[in-house]
Amino acid sequence: MKTTSDKEIRKHNPLRTVFLLLIGGGVALLGDRWLANRTASIVPSSTPVAPSPVASANSNENSPSNPTAWLGQKANLAAALKPVDSNFIVKAVNEVGPAVVRINASRQVARRGFDQFGDGFPEEFFGSEPPQRRSNGPLEQGTGSGFILSSNGVIMTNSHVVEGTEQVQVVLKDGRRFDGKVLGSDSVTDVAVIKINADNLPSVKIGDSEVLSPGEWAIAIGNPLGLDNSVTVGIISATGRSSSDVGVPDKRIGFIQTDAAINPGNSGGPLLNARGEVIGMNTAIISGAQGLGFAIPINKAQQIAQQLATTGRAEHAYLGIEMVTLSPELLQELQESPDLEFTITEDKGVLIVRVVPGSPAMKAGLKPGDIIVKVNDQPITKSDAVQELVQNQNVGTPMKVDLNRKGQPLTLEVKTGNLPEQIQG
Incomplete structure (x- = not known):
């Protein structure tokens, strides 16, 4: 018995071939639509999907005559256009920034400083512009930074920021101003403690400066050159820099070195790690150098601050x-x-x-x-x-x-x- 081949069937039955092609195309189209509907049904409800402009124009459900659906579409569109989540630097600054303060001080001209730092330290770091003498006495005005240690108004800053005065003005990020009393100042480590009469203040979170490694992120916040709440970012360049390495042999500190930009007015501000914890207090730069900033390790600074807050003096x-x-x-x-x-x-x-x-x-x-x-x-x-x-x-x-x-x-x-x-x- 002779068998008819597929080739012969297609040759003698062209209508059948066309019919099969139509059926195959229809099945493919239905499958594609089913897959699209299936994909849409498994999109999580938290994922915003922008509405189709064509559908919104031609659908009664999405028209302004249906306010609930229309407002829902606008909300979804706004969510879809929302900026990407903030990075770790923004998060750290948002958490710590409110606890960083500006310190305004007036003091006697005659004082002891870090003469190794260019034109003199603390002049190099004390304010937004060269200190101005008052006509009624040998006083000068300057600005530095500080940060709040506790919600009841205990503030840490550099000794050279408050040197020569017992009273300072403290300005919070929200604009509030307070008279501050200097509880104690230690020139050996360049640490000072101020107290203001206020409660429920934002405060910083303290980290551990003993576990730092070169290459870690470093975030500095302060008021350089009168520009309040400025943020700079870099890395920890080195740890344990001796006072003789830095050029201040009379100090007894193993400094943290960072390339985060530190400028006049940053003195007393916090140096943070990537988690927003204070790991140091910014204190010095070397005049004429770039990418060379130094901070007092927070473990040592906090130890001295506790003594100053309790007894008004530190032991060494x-x-x-x-x-x-x-x-x-x-x-x-x-x-x-x-x-x-x-x-x-x-x-x-x-x-x-x-x-x-x-x-x-x-x-x-x-x-x-x-x-x-x-x-x-x-x-x-x-x-x-x-x-x-x-x-x-x-x-x-x-x-x-x-x-x-x-x-x-x-x-x-x-x-x-x-x-x-x-x-x-």
Whole structure:
């Protein structure tokens, strides 16, 4: 029996072929419409969908004659055009910004500053424009920043912002102004505390400056050059910058370095992490440099602030020695000096150059020419390391000091004293 091929069927039945094509196209069209309806039905109700302009013009349900549906369409359109959610910087600034204040102060011209910073510190950071002397006395006006620590009006700022005055004016972000009393000021760490009579104030959230790493985000808020509530962003460039690295050897701080722009008037403002927590207090820049800003770690600043708020003064552990880091080059230079009064046998370690009379170091038996090898069993190679270990101790804490004296090992115990006020000032 002969079988008819598909080719022959199509050849002899053209109408059937056309019919099959029409049926296939109809099925495809129905499937496409079903898929579109199915997709629309599973769109979450929280996802705004803008209405079709054509449908709105030709549908009675969406016309102004049906107010409920028409208003719903407008609401959906507004939601669809709403800006994208804010980033972490905006969120941090919105949370902390209301707690950042401007501090206006008047003070005596004669004062002690950070002369290493260009034209002088604090002049470099104190205001939106050069301080102006008043005609009725040797006073000048300046502006700095600060931030609210507690809702009852305790504020932290830099010591150099309020130096020379006991009363300041505090201006909140919402425009309210308060007379502020300086509870205490510490020039050694450049920390001061102010109190205003107010309640239910916005306050900052404190972070942990001991866990910072270079490369983390850094957000600075303050009032640079009179531009209130300015925000700059950068990263943590380094941690533990010594005061000698920064150029202020009389200070006892391990600074945070950041490339977030810090300008005159930023002093006393907060440095935030990506979570909006205060990790430092902005305090200094180096004149003429770019991308070099410095902040006091908040752990140290808060420790000092608590003392100032409670007693009006801060204590600083103190040994009473002047020291330098030894190197082969320095050793040769010292040995060639005719004024050298002791013999040096090593070219590494920390050399004690002078011992302050009546200091804890002198009472413990330390002498010029001693080379510090270890402190509390920690090997020492730089003088900055000794200072950091001491400043992190409480006053009255015994410290074990391993020395090299004329080539012989020696271990002494030194009990820290409180840094004398005449040295602080």
